[in-house]
Amino acid sequence: MANHAAKPLALTLGEPAGIGPDITIAAWLRRRELNLPAFYLLGDEALIARRAKTLGKALGAEIRIASVTASEAAAAFTEALPVVATGERATAEPGQPDASSAPAALASIRQAVADVRAGRAGAVVTNPIAKSVLYRAGFRHPGHTEFLAELAAEDGRVPQPVMMLWSPRLAVVPVTIHVSLRDALSQLTSELIVSTVRIVAAELKSRFGITRPRIAISGLNPHAGEDGSLGHEEQTVIAPALKALRNDGIDARGPLPADTMFHEAARNNYDCAVCMYHDQALIPIKTVAFDDAVNVTLGLPFIRTSPDHGTAFDIAGTGKANPASLIAALQLASRMAAAKT
Ligand SMILES: NC(=O)C1=CN([C@@H]2O[C@H](COP(=O)(O)OP(=O)(O)OC[C@H]3O[C@@H](n4cnc5c(N)ncnc54)[C@H](O)[C@@H]3O)[C@@H](O)[C@H]2O)C=CC1
Numbered sequence: 001m002a003n004h005a006a007k008p009l010a011l012t013l014g015e016p017a018g019i020g021p022d023i024t025i026a027a028w029l030r031r032r033e034l035n036l037p038a039f040y041l042l043g044d045e046a047l048i049a050r051r052a053k054t055l056g057k058a059l060g061a062e063i064r065i066a067s068v069t070a071s072e073a074a075a076a077f078t079e080a081l082p083v084v085a086t087g088e089r090a091t092a093e094p095g096q097p098d099a100s101s102a103p104a105a106l107a108s109i110r111q112a113v114a115d116v117r118a119g120r121a122g123a124v125v126t127n128p129i130a131k132s133v134l135y136r137a138g139f140r141h142p143g144h145t146e147f148l149a150e151l152a153a154e155d156g157r158v159p160q161p162v163m164m165l166w167s168p169r170l171a172v173v174p175v176t177i178h179v180s181l182r183d184a185l186s187q188l189t190s191e192l193i194v195s196t197v198r199i200v201a202a203e204l205k206s207r208f209g210i211t212r213p214r215i216a217i218s219g220l221n222p223h224a225g226e227d228g229s230l231g232h233e234e235q236t237v238i239a240p241a242l243k244a245l246r247n248d249g250i251d252a253r254g255p256l257p258a259d260t261m262f263h264e265a266a267r268n269n270y271d272c273a274v275c276m277y278h279d280q281a282l283i284p285i286k287t288v289a290f291d292d293a294v295n296v297t298l299g300l301p302f303i304r305t306s307p308d309h310g311t312a313f314d315i316a317g318t319g320k321a322n323p324a325s326l327i328a329a330l331q332l333a334s335r336m337a338a339a340k341t
């Protein structure tokens with residue numbers, strides 16, 4: 001994974017009232033220092049210009065914006081932040097989502113996928129969306145992960161998307177994603193664990209260059225069930241999945257007690273930890289790598305990365321948002337795109 005993608009990366013707007021515009025501008029300001037891959041923002045130029053004016057003062061920087069098409073973006077990137085219009089106006093002020101938020105955020109995601117599928121972009125990088133704002137507007141997917149899978153459907157077949165949070169120190173995958181803990185328990189099956197881990201193992205090889213990925217599988221219950229006395233899912237659901245995976249030749253280990261599998265020495269024993277539910281996976285990675293962890297969607301026919309954090313309404317428009325996770329997402333998308341070609 002050495003070379004940068006030749007095609008620019010399509011970066012979505014995210015929630016217009018969140019820190020997406022801020023971290024986009026802050027990342028672009030560091031383009032030369034970090035030799036960032038070229039990217040363009042899909043959104044409303046007027047909104048970006050307003051935010052650039054506010055942040056320019058806070059950051060003491062000159063921010064130039066170029067209104068371009070996707071094919072003009074790479075050439076424009078050095079001198080100006082390229083913005084490709086989606087046709088959806090975004091009127092939200094920092095920290096205050098409004099009725100324009102959901103249509104603007106969704107149009108941007110749709111267009112990014114269209115661009116990557118048409119070969120105009122090398123990968124999709126998404127800025128954070130506010131899930132509750134989208135749900136109130138009728139969005140019926142739990143998050144980007146499932147929406148992107150639907151946009152990737154071919155011949156009516158929707159691929160299984162897998163959420164991976166990656167950092168140089170830890171990679172994690174939740175088998176069940178944005179559902180209540182109660183629903184996670186009912187969704188958890190051996191089949192879901194097997195199909196998830198197959199995708200993880202295949203893409204750690206093809207997209208991350210790990211020849212024989214070591215996958216650690218967590219238990220569900222305290223102490224991985226303590227031989228069945230603290231819960232039986234380890235024996236009835238997870239163990240059969242591990243058997244099937246090992247029969248496939250996948251180096252899958254577990255079920256491991258979730259409370260002891262993330263300390264530094266334990267992390268050296270595997271390339272990715274596959275966990276049974278959202279918080280089991282995301283708490284450890286956001287604890288050890290909040291600033292630079294990247295959310296990667298596996299299982300799609302294109303590359304998608306994202307910062308690990310959310311919309312941070314409390315600091316939008318202030319210049320306090322740290323762009324490190326977005327920068328890591330841009331760099332990882334570029335490396336993955338280069339590895340693929
Ligand atoms: N990929 C995505 O689209 C994601 C979206 N979200 C959404 O974001 C919204 C807010 O979620 P929260 O749980 O409040 O998490 P959050 O990550 O937005 O904020 C948590 C805390 O971290 C701080 N923070 C976050 N990013 C930061 C940055 N780059 N620099 C400095 N400080 C930062 C915030 O100011 C806040 O104090 C929710 O609607 C959630 O669904 C959350 C995670 C990922």
Ligand SMILES: NCC(=O)COP(=O)(O)O
Nearest residue numbers: 142143144145146295306
């Ligand atoms: N907790 C991770 C998160 O909210 C990101 O989800 P998605 O929008 O990437 O599906």
